[in-house]
Amino acid sequence: MNEKFTAWCGLCCIDCIPSNKDLFDLVHKLEENLSDLQFDEYAKLKAEKNPVFGEYPVFIKVLKEIKSLKCSIPCREGGGKTVCEIRNCVQGKGYLGCWECSDRYSCTKLDYLRSVHPNLDYHLDLIGKYGPDSWLSKRGIHYRWQKENGGK
Ligand code: SF4
Ligand code: SF4
Known part of the structure; x- marks a missing residue:
């Protein structure tokens, strides 16, 4: 995994x-087709x-909101949020990430x-142990609604 x-x-x-x-890409294509x-x-x-079908304008509104979530880098x-107190804090302390923070x-x-x-x-512990470029293969689920061993 790349540290980035x-x-x-x-x-x-x-x-x-x-x-x-x-x-x-799919959302963009769907919007174009429609x-x-x-x-x-x-x-x-x-x-x-x-x-x-009277709800169609709402559907289009939701598609636009989904598009607005895109983070390209x-x-x-x-990338990430425009303003993030975590990022500010980490950078202010001169750390690579929160895993370095006592x-x-x-x-x-x-x-x-x-x-x-x-x-x-758990992931911050892994990053602390294996480094930000080598912990990926050991990671668990990302979001709370996902199931362990059932995908990302
Ligand atoms: S530091 Fe984490 S919470 Fe903040 S913008 Fe980046 S990914 Fe999001
Ligand atoms: S864990 Fe440490 S570096 Fe990360 S946001 Fe909290 S105080 Fe800042």
Whole structure:
């Protein structure tokens, strides 16, 4: 694994939904196809008999919001959130990442990430032990709704 995919906070950028290129390519393609077909007009017609098609504008709104989640470059190379107190903190201390921090276990800045990414501390321990370029093969699930041994 390339070190660039290990974010300052210990997340693996490869596993983040916003970095999923296939997903965003598909969303882009779907939006284009729907627009070429003037599917909005078709949806209005279909809505006369099936009210679900009346929700088509909401569907398009959600597609646009999904597109806005896209993150094209790893956090370490300038991607990620525009403002991140974790990144600021790590860089301010001159660390490579939170795995180098002795205050990590009591750090409340990581609490939100811990609630979404149940392996965050386990992964930070792995990174501390194997280094930011060699821990990938040992990592567990990324998001709390995923199942261990059932994919990423
Ligand atoms: S923006 Fe912050 S929370 Fe997101 S990956 Fe980067 S360091 Fe982690
Ligand atoms: S205090 Fe330590 S663990 Fe918390 S965000 Fe800063 S570097 Fe990371």
